[in-house]
Amino acid sequence: MAVTEIIDVRTTTRAETIDITSLVRAAVKRSGIDDGIAVVFCKHTTAGLTIQENNDPAVKAALIAHLAQAVPHGAGAVSAATNADAHVKSSLIGASLALVVEAGKPVLGTWQAIYFCEFDGPRNRQLLVKVVG
């Protein structure tokens, strides 16, 4: 029935956003469900998932820069654990996305892409995609 699809992501720096739209699209297609709801789920507490612009690299940079400024690495209130900033960023961005599926595809706006957000890399990460119809 509702099979869970797995997406593996390899990150290469401490904090970055990686466009996973084509990987999510392929996972939804593999599920064989044409019409329904998909959940993309991040199994890690120092990373997250967001939907952002698919075109201007300045937007991705702005998101990482804002979070670095708002939740500094190793500073002040969040210094108790060395990577506490990454955990806080994960809770601010969120670990799961709920998407609409139509004609076997996740529906996105013209300028939208799905991004995996790494906050404590480089690491090997695993995401789940589940579709119900």
Place this chain on the structure above:
Amino acid sequence: MAVTEIIDVRTTTRAETIDITSLVRAAVKRSGIDDGIAVVFCKHTTAGLTIQENNDPAVKAALIAHLAQAVPHGAGAVSAATNADAHVKSSLIGASLALVVEAGKPVLGTWQAIYFCEFDGPRNRQLLVKVVG
């Protein structure tokens, strides 16, 4: 089966929250599914969706004011794109909501309303509502 409903929203200022509860309720009812899960999805990367208080206008103002202060328009780290602040706010608030549906209605707490959050208006915006049972 699981039809996708469309909600059109017209915003009138750069940053505002618009109560879309009655529009979402009508969309869920049109879906014909009495019991299940609904996803409300925003097709834009400079806007978002949140659940907030339905009564005190000071709460809506506080959310917009906090975000304006935390992610200033055109300042510092987020100046690379002129509306980069709106993109960052969109990722902080989120582009989709997952709701519980019972008796043909999205279940909300006594004080909850569903808000569309505009961060780069005024614009015409489109939301999707999908229900599975």
Place this chain on the structure above:
Amino acid sequence: MAVTEIIDVRTTTRAETIDITSLVRAAVKRSGIDDGIAVVFCKHTTAGLTIQENNDPAVKAALIAHLAQAVPHGAGAVSAATNADAHVKSSLIGASLALVVEAGKPVLGTWQAIYFCEFDGPRNRQLLVKVVG
């Protein structure tokens, strides 16, 4: 069919995170659905839900401390309502979580737990869990 399960939570301080993983697991089991998607929904606008680390208490403390610093209680832009900070924190963290369900259980990473986030306690709170397969 898709029954809605209720979880009651009693908080004891103004701002805290409470591990509700076992409560969500029990609710998913009670639903009788082995495979699908679960939504955990918070019926309050001064609280939220997040997924965070299940081990190091410093991480929970860092999240509360960051939010206290970023959205001060009773200060500046958010002073219009006395608990406006709690409302803003609720929108930043979010009121619902979408989870993947397999073999009758919500799937979590090794280090993940599900937390209820109280921002204006102590109070009695109610959460909903809905599973569709």
